[in-house]
Amino acid sequence: MLTNNKNVLKWVDEMVALTKPDQVVWIDGSEEQLNDLRAQAEASGEMLKLNQEKLPGCYLHRTAVNDVARVEGRTFICSRKEEDAGPTNNWMDPKEAYAKLGEIFEGSMKGRTMYVIPYCMGPIGSPFSKVGVEVTDSIYVVLNMDIMTRMGKAAFDQLGDESNDFVRGLHSKAELDDQKRYICHFPEDNTIWSVNSGYGGNVLLGKKCFALRIASYQGKQEGWMAEHMLILGLENPQGDVKYIAAAFPSACGKTNLAMLIPPEFYSKQGYKVWTVGDDIAWMRIGDDGRLWAINPENGFFGVAPGTNVKSNPNALESTKKGTIFTNVVHDLDNNTVWWEGLDKNPPKNALNWKGEKWDCEAGEKGAHPNSRFTAPAENCPCISSEFSNPQGVPISAIVFGGRRAKTAPLVYQSYDWEHGVFVGSIMASETTAAAAGAVGVVRRDPMAMLPFCGYHMGDYFQHWLEMGRKLGDKAPKIFNVNWFRTDDEGHFIWPGFGDNMRVLMWILDRCEGKADAVETPIGYEPKAEDINIEGLDIDLGTVKGLLEVDKDLWKEDAAGITEFYAKFGDKLPKELKDQLAALKERLDK
Ligand code: OXD
Ligand code: MN
Numbered sequence: 001m002l003t004n005n006k007n008v009l010k011w012v013d014e015m016v017a018l019t020k021p022d023q024v025v026w027i028d029g030s031e032e033q034l035n036d037l038r039a040q041a042e043a044s045g046e047m048l049k050l051n052q053e054k055l056p057g058c059y060l061h062r063t064a065v066n067d068v069a070r071v072e073g074r075t076f077i078c079s080r081k082e083e084d085a086g087p088t089n090n091w092m093d094p095k096e097a098y099a100k101l102g103e104i105f106e107g108s109m110k111g112r113t114m115y116v117i118p119y120c121m122g123p124i125g126s127p128f129s130k131v132g133v134e135v136t137d138s139i140y141v142v143l144n145m146d147i148m149t150r151m152g153k154a155a156f157d158q159l160g161d162e163s164n165d166f167v168r169g170l171h172s173k174a175e176l177d178d179q180k181r182y183i184c185h186f187p188e189d190n191t192i193w194s195v196n197s198g199y200g201g202n203v204l205l206g207k208k209c210f211a212l213r214i215a216s217y218q219g220k221q222e223g224w225m226a227e228h229m230l231i232l233g234l235e236n237p238q239g240d241v242k243y244i245a246a247a248f249p250s251a252c253g254k255t256n257l258a259m260l261i262p263p264e265f266y267s268k269q270g271y272k273v274w275t276v277g278d279d280i281a282w283m284r285i286g287d288d289g290r291l292w293a294i295n296p297e298n299g300f301f302g303v304a305p306g307t308n309v310k311s312n313p314n315a316l317e318s319t320k321k322g323t324i325f326t327n328v329v330h331d332l333d334n335n336t337v338w339w340e341g342l343d344k345n346p347p348k349n350a351l352n353w354k355g356e357k358w359d360c361e362a363g364e365k366g367a368h369p370n371s372r373f374t375a376p377a378e379n380c381p382c383i384s385s386e387f388s389n390p391q392g393v394p395i396s397a398i399v400f401g402g403r404r405a406k407t408a409p410l411v412y413q414s415y416d417w418e419h420g421v422f423v424g425s426i427m428a429s430e431t432t433a434a435a436a437g438a439v440g441v442v443r444r445d446p447m448a449m450l451p452f453c454g455y456h457m458g459d460y461f462q463h464w465l466e467m468g469r470k471l472g473d474k475a476p477k478i479f480n481v482n483w484f485r486t487d488d489e490g491h492f493i494w495p496g497f498g499d500n501m502r503v504l505m506w507i508l509d510r511c512e513g514k515a516d517a518v519e520t521p522i523g524y525e526p527k528a529e530d531i532n533i534e535g536l537d538i539d540l541g542t543v544k545g546l547l548e549v550d551k552d553l554w555k556e557d558a559a560g561i562t563e564f565y566a567k568f569g570d571k572l573p574k575e576l577k578d579q580l581a582a583l584k585e586r587l588d589k
Contacts, residue, residue, distance in 0.1 A: 029152015
């Protein structure tokens with residue numbers, strides 16, 4: 001036995017009695033045990049060993065065809081009171097959920113092995129970190145959790161023999177029946193039950209389920225924040241590093257921003273960017289009164305399509321060893337992998353993500369659009385030296401962003417924390433022409449947490465406001481960015497990618513009181529000449545255009561916000577109601 005913790009032992013016994021596995025294997029995290037599991041997964045066909053010269057330690061996995069993404073419609077917050085889940089979550093009564101899923105779990109591991117995975121979210125030994133235990137019947141889950149978390153005996157050592165403070169995660173692939181697929185969270189019980197899926201976001205319970213949904217609830221109770229944010233460090237030529245946390249809805253380039261390559265203009269002078277995290281930040285107020293963040297994860301679960309040497313060389317490099325690829329193209333001649341947007345040479349002799357013979361010329365995509373790599377953070381060439389610092393890193397700026405063709409300017413700063421919470425709460429992205437349906441439909445996604453907030457979003461806004469009051473004048477400054485403004489032909493105006501650093505530079509200068517700003521109805525904006533465009537193909541006039549605030553569009557937006565806010569009823573903090581009214585007033589002036 002790996003632990004003497006009676007709470008763990010009792011709970012695992014209960015899960016064994018429910019799911020009835022043939023045997024139980026405790027995951028100690030040793031290379032020997034992991035190698036044994038890799039060999040078993042290879043023998044069963046669950047994982048395919050790739051070319052070990054080109055991709056050492058790398059494997060390919062294919063999910064069931066009906067099981068390729070997070071299923072928000074089947075994801076539930078099972079708080080005792082429906083009101084506590086709020087209007088943006090699906091809710092199920094916990095008694096009903098335990099009974100309903102209990103029936104599905106009953107005997108679901110017969111003939112299978114149950115793996116007991118102890119894992120730590122955050123660096124081992126950090127006072128910010130939290131322990132989880134996931135039991136699962138999937139070797140794929142074990143091997144992914146090994147990459148994404150600090151997994152094994154050290155996690156039990158961190159928990160100790162007496163503590164009951166661990167998140168209980170039960171997962172079974174069961175029959176992969178999408179009609180009986182449920183991802184249920186019981187925030188009041190520190191418990192997650194996930195059944196009938198094998199897709200990462202639904203089954204790597206440390207990630208979205210624990211580190212965001214359960215942790216956001218814990219953060220509210222305990223006075224800290226769990227956010228859907230990347231963390232990056234920007235080092236100046238003197239060697240000082242300032243840290244930024246940034247939230248974006250999916251498909252807005254979070255991983256790319258986290259691993260940004262500075263434009264030559266800056267790199268020549270000695271500026272560098274370091275990655276602390278690409279998806280999740282846990283943030284607390286430190287002894288010095290500032291906001292400190294850790295990345296609770298230990299790897300990247302990134303979207304493969306579109307990742308290439310140009311868009312994100314650091315992410316690509318991270319996938320060269322010890323990586324698990326899911327639902328990408330299998331190049332049979334080289335026994336390697338490929339995906340759309342990797343390069344212009346799709347393999348001729350290949351299988352698509354479903355494992356069928358694939359003809360790259362026939363027009364059908366080879367990799368699933370949500371195909372993924374699970375890569376160890378330590379592989380990343382720009383991983384921060386503070387990645388495993390138990391204290392985390394101090395945050396100077398919080399950045400929100402979305403995909404807006406016209407409304408939002410390239411960058412603006414909130415007047416203060418309270419206004420910043422308002423700016424985060426109205427975050428939105430527009431649907432693009434790439435997706436079916438109407439173009440330009442605005443989807444509100446407050447703080448990019450819409451699918452990940454484990455409690456009532458009105459209470460979540462209130463928590464943000466309270467954190468600001470505690471931080472006082474030590475609070476990070478809050479900004480909003482939009483890399484996605486388009487011209488009349490629909491082309492992006494701002495070059496994006498590495499050049500986003502030019503905007504981050506203004507943001508950090510503002511934090512240090514080194515840059516001026518212009519007051520507009522929506523917040524402070526840079527003077528156009530304060531965005532450095534040296535070496536870029538755009539002129540000052542273009543930057544001015546990117547910073548323009550169209551009052552009519554904003555009035556339309558304010559009407560949309562009013563409608564969105566109405567959902568929250570009495571739970572909408574008065575401060576945000578007042579902020580909206582003040583915005584309308586400024587727009588009318
Ligand atoms: C993710 C997501 O996978 O946000 O990170 O969906
Ligand atoms: Mn995410």
